[in-house]
Amino acid sequence: MSRTIVIDPVTRIEGHSKITIQLDDRGEVVDAHFHVTQFRGFERITQGRPVHEMPALMARICGICPVSHLVASAKAVDDILAVEPPPTGVDLRRIINLGQIVQSNALSFFHLSSPDLLFGFDADPAVRNILGVARQNPQLAKDGIALRRWGQQIIEWVAGKRIHPEGIVPGGVAWPLTAEVRDRILDGVPEAIAAVERAIAWYKTDMLRWEDEAATFGNFRSAFMALVDRDGNVDHYGGWLRVVDADGKYLADRVDPKLFNDYIGEAVEPWSYLKSTYWKAMGYPDGIYRVGPLARVNVADRMGTPRADEELEKFRWRVGRVAGSSFHYHYARLIDTLHSIEKIEQLLRGPDILSKHVRSIAGINRNEGIGVSEAPRGTLMHHYKVDDDGIVQWVNLVIATGHNNMAMNRSVLQVARSHVKGTTITEPMLNRVEAVIRCYDPCLSCSTHALGEMALHIQLLAPDGAVLDEIAR
């Protein structure tokens, strides 16, 4: 008799989800699904709105990474206006976006995942939290708080406020940067670099402790996708799409992001509101690929900044040129953060960063526009169609968590196969199934569009739906 284990909901991620694990007659795991169970429907809500409103509306999708949606949306509207923002406008957008990367990566690594890494995946949940981290390793906790705070301050100071900022607009940014704000941000750079480098040093020292998890946390062959600049460096704002396979071979390179529909398909499964994107050339479901910090370090030739490149070299020496285990998202996330801080400094020291020319103004010049950028969790695509008056007719959002959906499902399956023994739910299995999802740092608020925080509920079900075992916490 086959059975199903249900984990509902999953904790310490952004949004609502549950996990079901299907057992066969012998109690062996045969399948697993990561279900996203809530729906918000921004693609429909925004139909009929003037396209100039889209960046501000789309930022409301999420309180964690509103800037990411603001950037991708503004770029899509730029496309409809057929305008190129002034160079300083682009640089300020980049700075705001990188501030977002820093604060969101800090949230994911320090606040959500470091308790697992510090105490172990089987530690008492009463200890395995940020307060426990503060007691056990106060410097780590302080560094996480300081990094997130600094990233949020950058967003606030440059774009107006930390959550749902107004500073990014179609055609560029709403106002120029002042020397006072530039200098205030630059003052924080040395401490930000020191904080993330301390975390990297700690992580590398403790890496061997997590060998078992690294071997089973989404450790499989897949493609990876990210944006790179003309020199093959990581590019969080623009550039070209590059896709590599598990051996690092290019599946595509120098692809104009606006052509993403030619390369990426979207499948819908009846058990989730989260779409599954796939590499069209490989078909569904074989065309699995991953995005986000791990993809960025796997896809790019280099990070493009000195300290991050040094760490990238060490990363590749430790885990290979193309890291296959999703556990290494944590390590990659730290390098991604280090790069972002360095890049912010580079941009702020640019000779024209205080230029008053930060926005281009135009009317509706196209009926369709696409904006693509790198969000903390991976490549983000906004695609709009408007009528001649600029009224939104159709919207499609392809979100980082959607790109990673198939990989997350496969990761849950792999962990479940390693840790599900018999027909009862065990704490080690529960902890690791949740933790593997956390590696991807999925943000379900934007991908499907959920709201709130989760408790944990697991059920073991017989084929007829009868509950055989259950855990809630």
Add this chain to the structure above:
Amino acid sequence: MTDAGAGEGAGGRGAGGGAESRGAGGTLVVGYGNALRSDDGLGWCAAARLAEDPRLRGATVLAQHQLTPELAVDMSAASLVVLIDASATDEAGAISIRRIDAASEAGSAWSHHLEPAGLVALARELWGASPAVFTVSVGVASLDVGDRLSPTVEQALPDVVDAVAAIVEEHGRA
């Protein structure tokens, strides 16, 4: 990384700076909640009024969506902290004031926000801070989508402001 300008602020915003009232008076007031959920926006409305209130001159007044760990930094620099929130369990419009024991614990694991006791514990653990912490909460009449307070909670708003001012004044005399 500096401390200046943290928080969403209690007033209007402009390029390049925080609009919150911030001072060295050692008093931190945080109104928090979802301003798009009717009465859950009470904290924002109270913070906006308190930021302009002469009785709180020198205090730092912030409006936030949630209590996040970053607030522990602000808390560590304060001798008095007042947290203003809506309550889904109290009678609509009823104001309750509670002192948070610095020795109390954050009871639960969390994701990206904290309960008041958790924030107090974090500030204590990381910076040895032990400010006097009060919560001022008001029972809600509506949590529907909307950017206005219900008449019941709107009516209670001046009393909330007075209650916070009284705490601050009393703390100043102590």
